[in-house]
Amino acid sequence: MSDVKDRVLDAAVDLFARQGYDATSVAQVISRAGVTKGGFYHHYASKEALLYEVYGDLIARQLTALEQILARRLRPADTLRAVIGDLVGSTAASAQRALVFWRELHRLGHERTEEYRRSRRRYHDAVQQLIADGQATGEFTAVASPEVVTFTIFGVINELPLWYRPDGRKQPAELATELADLVLAALEG
Structure with a gap:
């Protein structure tokens, strides 16, 4: 897995665990992972x-x-x-x-x-x-x-x-x- 993909997954898991899937936005995941929007969407369609x-x-x-x-x-x-x-x-x-x-x-x-x-x-x-x-x-x-x-x-x-x-x-x-x-x-x- 690439570093960007790992960071996005780790950020998402942390946010989903703390505040739930529905309360977590893609923007929050991007911010927590420290990646660009393009970096996120390069690996995940949604x-x-x-x-x-x-x-x-x-x-x-x-x-x-x-x-x-x-x-x-x-x-x-x-x-x-x-x-x-x-x-x-x-x-x-x-x-x-x-x-x-x-x-x-x-x-x-x-x-x-x-x-x-x-x-x-x-x-x-x-x-x-x-x-x-x-x-x-x-x-x-x-x-x-x-x-x-x-x-x-x-x-x-x-x-x-x-x-x-x-x-x-x-x-x-x-x-x-x-x-x-x-x-x-x-x-x-």
Whole structure:
């Protein structure tokens, strides 16, 4: 990402977090970022496009990491552990952005909302298939359906921006290990 794009995103996240999407103008974002109007519009066609990018960048990075993890063709348990580790780490690193996005998601128009849902669905489907494959080979028990296990994993991770603090007692790697251990203890039961 370019320096201008980073500054605009950082300014927008800060303003959206403090005063909300509706109360934040493009002019305020431009002023906070210290960029020109042309610099803003070079990267973002609208305030809605900017809001989408607040989280769109994270989900794009997470999908790329998922593809790389899956390409390693590890055992299902090792793959799931790596996926959880990446999700927890990347979500914790972008916790404020994720929190702003979740709070303001309803401000996106239909097209952007569908784009977001398609990206999340791709990720959920891949994890669900990983669990189903592990159950089919007998590496995982059928203690719960692949759907419920997937919802559980994402439920915990999606809530992380609400309670995670970088200066808290546990770092992302520790949280990822505990979540992976919990899920795998149930699946490998």
